[in-house]
Amino acid sequence: MPDTPRPIGSDAPQLAQPRYTPIKRRSFFMYAGATAGATALVLAGCSKDSDTTPASTNTTISLGTGDVGVLNYAYALEQLEAAFYAQVKGLTSTPLSPAEVTYFTQVAAHEAIHRDFLRAAINRDAPGKLLQDLTPNFSGIDFTKRTMAAGDSKLGILDAAKAFEDLGVAAYNGAGKLIKSPAYLVIAGQIVSVEARHAAYVRNLITPGSFAADDQVDATTGLDKALTPSTVIAIMGAFITQKLDASTVGH
Amino acid sequence: MKLISLLDRLAAPSVTAVGPAPRRALLQQLGRAAVAALPLGLGALPAAAGTKDTSFDAVTQLLLLERLQLTLYTQALAVTGLIPAAQAADFQRMLSHQTQHAAFLAQALVSAGAAVPSVPAFDFSGQHNVAANPVLFPNVLTNYDNFLALAQQLEDLGVRMYKAQAFVISDDSQLSKAVLRIHSVEAEHSAHVRGLRRGRGAVVSTWPSEEDAAIVRPAGAQALTTAATGGEENAVQYRAANVKIPFYNFLLSRDNTAIHDPSLAEAFDEPVTSFVAQAALNLFV
Numbered sequence: 001m002p003d004t005p006r007p008i009g010s011d012a013p014q015l016a017q018p019r020y021t022p023i024k025r026r027s028f029f030m031y032a033g034a035t036a037g038a039t040a041l042v043l044a045g046c047s048k049d050s051d052t053t054p055a056s057t058n059t060t061i062s063l064g065t066g067d068v069g070v071l072n073y074a075y076a077l078e079q080l081e082a083a084f085y086a087q088v089k090g091l092t093s094t095p096l097s098p099a100e101v102t103y104f105t106q107v108a109a110h111e112a113i114h115r116d117f118l119r120a121a122i123n124r125d126a127p128g129k130l131l132q133d134l135t136p137n138f139s140g141i142d143f144t145k146r147t148m149a150a151g152d153s154k155l156g157i158l159d160a161a162k163a164f165e166d167l168g169v170a171a172y173n174g175a176g177k178l179i180k181s182p183a184y185l186v187i188a189g190q191i192v193s194v195e196a197r198h199a200a201y202v203r204n205l206i207t208p209g210s211f212a213a214d215d216q217v218d219a220t221t222g223l224d225k226a227l228t229p230s231t232v233i234a235i236m237g238a239f240i241t242q243k244l245d246a247s248t249v250g251h
Numbered sequence: 252m253k254l255i256s257l258l259d260r261l262a263a264p265s266v267t268a269v270g271p272a273p274r275r276a277l278l279q280q281l282g283r284a285a286v287a288a289l290p291l292g293l294g295a296l297p298a299a300a301g302t303k304d305t306s307f308d309a310v311t312q313l314l315l316l317e318r319l320q321l322t323l324y325t326q327a328l329a330v331t332g333l334i335p336a337a338q339a340a341d342f343q344r345m346l347s348h349q350t351q352h353a354a355f356l357a358q359a360l361v362s363a364g365a366a367v368p369s370v371p372a373f374d375f376s377g378q379h380n381v382a383a384n385p386v387l388f389p390n391v392l393t394n395y396d397n398f399l400a401l402a403q404q405l406e407d408l409g410v411r412m413y414k415a416q417a418f419v420i421s422d423d424s425q426l427s428k429a430v431l432r433i434h435s436v437e438a439e440h441s442a443h444v445r446g447l448r449r450g451r452g453a454v455v456s457t458w459p460s461e462e463d464a465a466i467v468r469p470a471g472a473q474a475l476t477t478a479a480t481g482g483e484e485n486a487v488q489y490r491a492a493n494v495k496i497p498f499y500n501f502l503l504s505r506d507n508t509a510i511h512d513p514s515l516a517e518a519f520d521e522p523v524t525s526f527v528a529q530a531a532l533n534l535f536v
Binding site: 172 | 338340347348350351352414421424427428429432434435436437438441442456512514515517520522
């Protein structure tokens with residue numbers, strides 16, 4: 001880790017800072033062993049480069065199999081969302097209203113927490129299987145626009161936020177059946193409803209009353225969208241530099 | 252209580268299944284499997300997920316919730332001037348979803364060969380249809396803010412109930428997939444109602460937050476508040492019973508100060524046990 005900066009997450013300084021310090025894996029596992037009296041330790045970081053899939057923009061990176069694959073899949077999503085909101089939060093000149101900035105700052109914290117939580121969970125339960133840090137590609141987003149206007153080729157901030165949140169909800173909903181460990185199913189449920197709240201909020205900003213509109217919630221069944229990992233990863237592909245392979249997630 | 256295991260009832264020949272009911276056998280089997288797995292499973296699950304409920308219990312309780320919600324919105328929409336015209340379509344949409352969810356759950360019971368319970372006579376005042384009883388939820392159908400406050404709590408309760416019950420029925424693939432997809436719709440509804448309340452001056456976030464102003468209720472109504480948002484301040488998530496995911500310390504260690512950040516708790520919605528949920532639902536029947 002000391003040799004490469006972390007492209008995603010580095011933009012959320014208060015959360016990301018510990019990652020720049022060397023891992024204390026031995027201490028980590030002492031904690032992970034969770035004897036009740038374990039002394040508080042500085043969980044400086046949970047990964048090192050040798051544990052992660054080698055970085056490359058040419059090769060396809062597999063998210064892995066089984067529950068770890070699902071967790072890495074969620075981790076990829078949360079990395080993307082956290083990076084996006086960190087950028088929104090950090091804009092020196094923003095098209096958003098002050099109230100919206102306040103709200104997106106809170107959303108940024110939630111997504112960074114989801115990301116770091118999944119990172120900790122994977123490192124604890126599947127050491128060495130953590131997906132590498134991804135590099136976002138937000139060239140399709142115009143951070144000077146609140147929403148895209150007719151004729152614009154790039155998404156505005158709210159359009160992108162809506163796309164990411166809707167995608168997150170559909171991704172978690174579609175991944176539920178792939179999760180084998182009940183504990184992870186509960187955790188995924190605890191995260192997805194927060195994503196759904198974000199989605200409803202940003203949808204209402206774009207079009208009041210569209211919090212659960214027919215393009216997201218099926219008008220005949222009342223069921224929210226659910227997408228397979230491969231479909232989600234294909235959509236995410238436009239926003240990340242690395243190529244991911246989700247074909248073995250949950251298998 | 253409706254939470255007793257209904258395995259035996261499902262298995263009993265007195266349940267009149269009309270024609271082949273493939274789901275019935277499935278439910279029966281799953282219920283038994285769930286109970287059989289308990290001694291092992293309980294130790295490895297977050298407290299909220301530990302339950303003896305069967306799929307039947309889960310579906311029955313969720314059906315009661317959906318019927319409660321859809322009855323509230325149906326009655327509210329029928330009161331002239333309660334819901335502002337600008338928001339009528341929002342509640343029509345939510346009502347439509349709830350009606351679909353209730354129909355889906357009722358169908359699941361029918362397919363399982365189980366009887367669909369009759370719709371109770373809901374009383375949103377908390378008086379249980381007895382005029383002498385104290386009013387726990389005043390003016391729900393005459394005051395828009397009071398209506399919204401109850402609507403928010405019931406939507407929050409829905410999010411938490413589906414979150415918990417999705418686990419109970421996780422072995423039934425078709426049912427589980429649908430329940431997960433309803434779960435996130437509940438969250439979207441809750442977020443919207445919370446936004447409506449914020450627009451009217453209430454101190455409330457889009458998600459349950461310790462910074463939300465408490466909804467003041469008589470002590471007798473505490474079961475609803477407990478079920479809807481109790482424990483949302485939880486900032487520690489568990490991988491298994493008593494085994495924390497270390498992210499909490501991970502975040503707080505960043506500058507060696509224990510910082511209290513509401514975001515940690517907000518980032519995760521909490522499940523509710525079916526027992527606690529039932530206590531809340533019982534306030535209205």
